Amino acid sequence: MASYPFLIAFISSLCSFYILQTVSGSGPYRSIFSFGDSLADTGNSLFTGPFRNPFVVRLPYGQTFFGHPTGRFSDGRLIVDFIAEAYGLPKLPPYLASLHNHRLDFRRGVNFAVAGATALIPAFFQERGLNTVRWSNNSLSVQMGWFEQFKSSLCQTPQECADYFAKSLFLVGEIGGNDYNYAFLQGLSIAHVRTFVPKVVHAVAEATRRLIKQGAVDLVVPGNLPIGCSPIYLTLVSSPKKEDYNRRNGCLKALNRFSEYHNSLLQAALEKLRQKYPHAKIVYADYYGAAMRFIDHPQHFGFTNLNSACCGGGGPYNFNLSALCGATGSTVCIDPSTFASWDGIHLTEAAYRNIANGMIEGYYTTPPMTLPH
Numbered sequence: 317m318a319s320y321p322f323l324i325a326f327i328s329s330l331c332s333f334y335i336l337q338t339v340s341g342s343g344p345y346r347s348i349f350s351f352g353d354s355l356a357d358t359g360n361s362l363f364t365g366p367f368r369n370p371f372v373v374r375l376p377y378g379q380t381f382f383g384h385p386t387g388r389f390s391d392g393r394l395i396v397d398f399i400a401e402a403y404g405l406p407k408l409p410p411y412l413a414s415l416h417n418h419r420l421d422f423r424r425g426v427n428f429a430v431a432g433a434t435a436l437i438p439a440f441f442q443e444r445g446l447n448t449v450r451w452s453n454n455s456l457s458v459q460m461g462w463f464e465q466f467k468s469s470l471c472q473t474p475q476e477c478a479d480y481f482a483k484s485l486f487l488v489g490e491i492g493g494n495d496y497n498y499a500f501l502q503g504l505s506i507a508h509v510r511t512f513v514p515k516v517v518h519a520v521a522e523a524t525r526r527l528i529k530q531g532a533v534d535l536v537v538p539g540n541l542p543i544g545c546s547p548i549y550l551t552l553v554s555s556p557k558k559e560d561y562n563r564r565n566g567c568l569k570a571l572n573r574f575s576e577y578h579n580s581l582l583q584a585a586l587e588k589l590r591q592k593y594p595h596a597k598i599v600y601a602d603y604y605g606a607a608m609r610f611i612d613h614p615q616h617f618g619f620t621n622l623n624s625a626c627c628g629g630g631g632p633y634n635f636n637l638s639a640l641c642g643a644t645g646s647t648v649c650i651d652p653s654t655f656a657s658w659d660g661i662h663l664t665e666a667a668y669r670n671i672a673n674g675m676i677e678g679y680y681t682t683p684p685m686t687l688p689h
């Protein structure tokens with residue numbers, strides 16, 4: 317575990333980073349608000365949760381871009397960082413850092429995403445005999461509560477808030493992946509976990525609706541990644557049957573079909589919201605398709621290794637639950653930019669950059685995202 321004085325020093329360096337950042341800011345948005353899990357968390361998990369990954373506060377996390385750990389579950393920047401950069405906005409400070417530093421400036425954006433977060437509330441899992449709070453207690457509804465509390469510091473009247481939010485970009489996720497991860501990791505079958513999907517999608521759509529009600533106009537709602545390609549699943553759900561794997565890319569077919577199912581229900585739910593709120597621009601971000609682009613054509617994107625983690629504790633996919641990235645016995649690859657998976661669960665900066673580019677170019681967003689310039 318990280319020692320306490322180390323964590324304090326780490327948190328204060330994190331805070332000064334967000335204060336010193338300077339920004340040009342000539343794009344279409346005044347600010348960005350982000351919700352989600354570890355795919356989007358820029359440091360909140362350092363401040364909350366019964367579960368603290370002891371390794372994310374140390375190198376090699378952060379080695380590629382920041383040169384030091386930031387609380388991001390990657391070697392560098394996340395999708396939300398690349399989006400902020402593209403729009404000329406600062407990298408989003410984690411909301412919970414304000415508990416320790418009151419000078420933080422959230423007017424250009426703030427991030428409510430927390431590693432480990434689920435879309436559904438903990439009670440849903442408890443009723444089904446699943447324990448999730450040991451990983452995270454900050455479901456999407458908790459993050460929405462933070463946002464609703466926080467907004468009084470930006471704007472007072474509903475009209476003022478609506479004006480502010482109309483010039484902001486809202487990223488609602490990715491969220492929902494952990495709802496399935498926790499169930500799969502506790503041994504539930506794909507058929508069983510499929511029954512959760514309509515409920516998870518409803519929670520994401522409901523959060524989107526709540527944001528629109530408060531004045532959000534531009535929203536991006538990402539779907540799930542192809543989880544059948546991730547080293548954690550390839551390791552823990554390995555199959556003796558060759559036909560369970562996609563012949564071309566080596567991914568687990570049934571798990572990728574599961575992600576596709578989630579994504580199709582999510583898109584249908586978003587279409588309903590578009591009809592109900594025609595003034596809002598509700599964009600679906602196809603993380604799955606954007607990832608499949610480099611999974612199916614790795615050489616076009618500089619990747620040489622798609623199924624193994626860059627950082628991990630060995631085994632066929634360099635993923636070992638008893639020796640996670642950063643633990644004694646784990647090793648880091650020489651060039652993370654040639655790997656898609658960073659630690660077997662999360663992606664490398666190179667992979668996140670590819671997905672963000674795919675979104676900003678408009679290929680993997682429906683309707684296309686508003687262009688930065």
Ligand SMILES: *[C@@H]1O[C@H](CO)[C@@H](O)[C@H](O)[C@H]1NC(C)=O
Pocket residue numbers: 366449453
């Ligand atoms: C999780 O949050 C709920 C509501 O805020 C609280 O009642 C509960 O004690 C929390 N559980 C843990 C394990 O932190």
Ligand SMILES: *[C@@H]1O[C@H](CO)[C@@H](O)[C@H](O)[C@H]1NC(C)=O
Pocket residue numbers: 629630631636637638639644645
């Ligand atoms: C996983 O890590 C543990 C702890 O370091 C080690 O004992 C075990 O042999 C590793 N398993 C594989 C498959 O490498």
